[in-house]
Amino acid sequence: QKEVEQDPGPLSVPEGAIVSLNCTYSNSAFQYFMWYRQYSRKGPELLMYTYSSGNKEDGRFTAQVDKSSKYISLFIRDSQPSDSATYLCAMKGSQGGSEKLVFGKGTKLTVNP
Amino acid sequence: GAGVSQTPSNKVTEKGKYVELRCDPISGHTALYWYRQSLGQGPEFLIYFQGTGAADDSGLPNDRFFAVRPEGSVSTLKIQRTERGDSAVYLCASSLNRESRLAFFGQGTRLTVV
Numbered sequence: 263q264k265e266v267e268q269d270p271g272p273l274s275v276p277e278g279a280i281v282s283l284n285c286t287y288s289n290s291a292f293q294y295f296m297w298y299r300q301y302s303r304k305g306p307e308l309l310m311y312t313y314s315s316g317n318k319e320d321g322r323f324t325a326q327v328d329k330s331s332k333y334i335s336l337f338i339r340d341s342q343p344s345d346s347a348t349y350l351c352a353m354k355g356s357q358g359g360s361e362k363l364v365f366g367k368g369t370k371l372t373v374n375p
Numbered sequence: 376g377a378g379v380s381q382t383p384s385n386k387v388t389e390k391g392k393y394v395e396l397r398c399d400p401i402s403g404h405t406a407l408y409w410y411r412q413s414l415g416q417g418p419e420f421l422i423y424f425q426g427t428g429a430a431d432d433s434g435l436p437n438d439r440f441f442a443v444r445p446e447g448s449v450s451t452l453k454i455q456r457t458e459r460g461d462s463a464v465y466l467c468a469s470s471l472n473r474e475s476r477l478a479f480f481g482q483g484t485r486l487t488v489v
Contacts, residue, residue: 266417268417270415294476296476298480303485304482304483305379305466305480305481305482305483306418306466306480307480308477308478308479308480311476311477313476350417350418352417354476361406361408361423361425361430361431362408362420362423362431362433362434363408363410363418363420363478364420365417365418365419366417367415367416367417368416368417
């Protein structure tokens, strides 16, 4: 079993839809959770960052972390064609532990106009 | 610079050749990371530098891979005797320091071994 599991999709939605992306993980040491957006042939771009459990909202994006279930989510409201990209979840342990980010496979999202 | 810069953006090399990939981190960032991303996969960790020293090289797949950061800024990833399986996008990221959890990625170097 991989440390981080993410359904690769692809996911196709109409413009304006609410998109739900999620990852599960097995390592209880993970404390920092990120979502990156990656456009084709580009590097990952940091979208959201959450420490421990809870919700975080930034514009149309909401990140949720449920450490008890080892489950994280990213919601995109009022999705736009420009949101079409691959979304990668990533996580890291606590300070003093490993500094490496562990990524999911990424979910490819297409928002159709 | 404004962001993490990686050169070259694309590199095609013959099997068995030696390659060097360069990463210029964001100015002032002391932490630097190398990741490798194969098609359809998420990035996989290779090595982490804090300053000039490699603090964690546990992700390097074998001894053909080596990375340096002699002055604590620019880093070079070196691959000897390249194999077709080394073909991937090599990503570099930097963060302000060890305590910062925010890593910013470059555009990557697409390496193709033919």
